[in-house]
Amino acid sequence: MKRRSIGEIWEDLPVAKKILVEMLFVGIALLVSNMLLYLRINDLVDRLNSVYSVNLNLTDLSDSLNEVQENMYRYLEIRDYDSLSNYYRSEEEFRQQYRTLSDEIVDEPVKIMERNIRGMSESFLAAADRAVSAKRGNNVDAYVANYETAMKLYNYIGDSVSTLNREQFISNRQNYLTLQRALRTMEITSVLILIAVMAVTIALLPALTRNIISPIVERELMMQNHLKEAQLRFLQSQINPHFLFNCLNAGVQLAEMEDDERTSVFLERMADFFRYNVKKGNEESTIREEVEMVNNYIYILNVRFAGEIDFKTDIDDSVLDCHMPSMILQPIVENSVNHGIRGQEADSSIFLTVRDGGDDIEIIVRDTGTGMTEEQINSIFEKSGNISESGSTGIGMDNVISRLRLFFDRDDVLEIYSEGLDKGTSVSIRIPKREEEDVQNTGS
């Protein structure tokens, strides 16, 4: 099985989990920062506390030395068992304490002092032991002499311990002050670091969030596009079979009536008509193609209904190459034929006007037929609002309006005017100028 990279695993994570990971990242960064700073500050506090511990030990050593001297003196004075046992106990304690001092010969005043105190302490205890032993053996001269030696050393040790204590105190005081300053610096640094970590994580959060959100937004946009396209294809698919049936009927009728040149023209126009339909599976077309489509349609209708439909055009050739959705004009003209002029006894006409309106191109299909009431017009627009309904209205006017609106993203792209019944209808389309080049740019 192929191992997935962290990036792939991240991509596949649900959004909730991604946000959780993001929060964990921030949390862990802050936690680790806090922990490290805490350890450092703790270390400093420990050092601060240990600074004067040496002085405390020396004070203990001094106390212990005094105890040995007192017990020795007491024993030499009154020679009782308690004093002797106290002497041995204090001697052992003192021995343990001075043995914590350095015995190394190091080029450091403090270390050398420690070594001297240690050596003198050993000599002191040896003299004290000799004094005690001489006392036990009743050798007065020996114990007095050894006592004097021990006392001399006792004084030297006392002096040396005081000196060492003072030296240590002076050096520790400096250390203490430096550490105290260090602690304050570390505290300030810690706050700054935490602020910095916060700032970094907060600065990274938008990037991480974008990383999570952007695929969702992109997917949303693509879905919308696909939906639009699907709707367009759906609307187009409503048109093709709608007209195809009628045309085929017309072709059959014509073939039955006569088999001459007109039929071939008719069939040719029919072929063009359907070819356009098939070719323009996509939604884009030019005004020229649309106008031609309408001409073909009118021709077919004129053949079909054996009468001349009065169709007049006023075309501004300069805008014919502009783009618009396919299958727009023909349904409008069909609408005019079916609902406007067919069945009218009086002469009725359909006018197709294409003109340059500056920024827009204006295409008007006007008939002089039955006209429409305001309710009828509104009804058409209402239907066009709901494009999900399958086109059961027959002519596909709502379909045309919906497609135009989707394509140009404007609501006022198509307007219908009628002054009332029997006063004709005018359908006006205003579309922005979009030449071939523009379309390619926007489409790419």
Add this chain to the structure above:
Amino acid sequence: MEKKDGKRSIGPIVATGVIIIVLLFIFVNLIYNRIIDEANMSAPGTGETYARHIAMIVGSPQDEFWQDVYKHAKEDAAERDCFVELKETGNSTVYTLSDLMTISIASGVDGIIVENDGSEGLKEKIDEASDAGIQVVTVLNDAADTKRVSYVGLNPYTAGKMYSEKLIPILKSDKSIKNIAVFMKDDRVDGNDFQIFSDINTELMGNEELADRVTITAVRIPKEKAFGTEEVVQETLEGEIKPELVICLDSMTTETVYQSIIDMNLAGEVQMIGYYDSPNTVGALKRNNMLMTLVISTEDMGAYASQAVSDAIETGRTNSYYAVNADFISSEDVR
């Protein structure tokens, strides 16, 4: 960061954050270490460790002369894996050299370099140390009748001769000098100072021209009295028989006498022969306030003392006498 499909990769974003935070912590660590270094607490001991411990006991350890001797002794000893400790005469309690000997013996040092200043009980302590297996070397002033293993310093007879050779021409040319005072800290008859004084005196008295004209007097500087030097010097300079020439046999006295001459406005009236080439002494020479000064090689003294004591520790034997170089320098030598 942009992938082919237009999506941003998470890796670089996280990596950037992690790198920034790591850099911040490296920065904090640097600050922390700097602070600890400043407190000198990161390494508890930075001094060298040695195999042997030698105590150096002298009368005036703060003297520049002894400080120099100590410096050279310490340097030489370090090469022999020995550490020389210059014993202080005490802060709260003033220790005599005998006290310092007792302390050193009790501390269990391996060797002692000691100046025999003639103080009471010092010779016994030298013998006591020797009996305890500690090798003792005397410097500058000998204690020949003890168990010390070696002496490093001037031969007093040679020194006396050197003084005489320099003095006689001066006295012959400068007839204003009638009284000479020799300040000495060690007035033992067998001490170096007295030997030098005695030799100068003998030479002068043996000179027909000078014997009747010049009087030489030994002035003792009491060791037992704190700050006694200045008192004795001023008494001498203000005395009825004011000396026209003063001879100092140690550096501390040299500095005190020089300062007194300046303070008492006696420059030109009282001439002096100093001891050791401390900066003050050299300054006095440059200003012609001092005739000359005896310079004993502190390097020789320190190095020989260290060599003698460490040889004795290692082998039990060493030369019984190490002669150090000495010479007079005058104002001409320091220009």
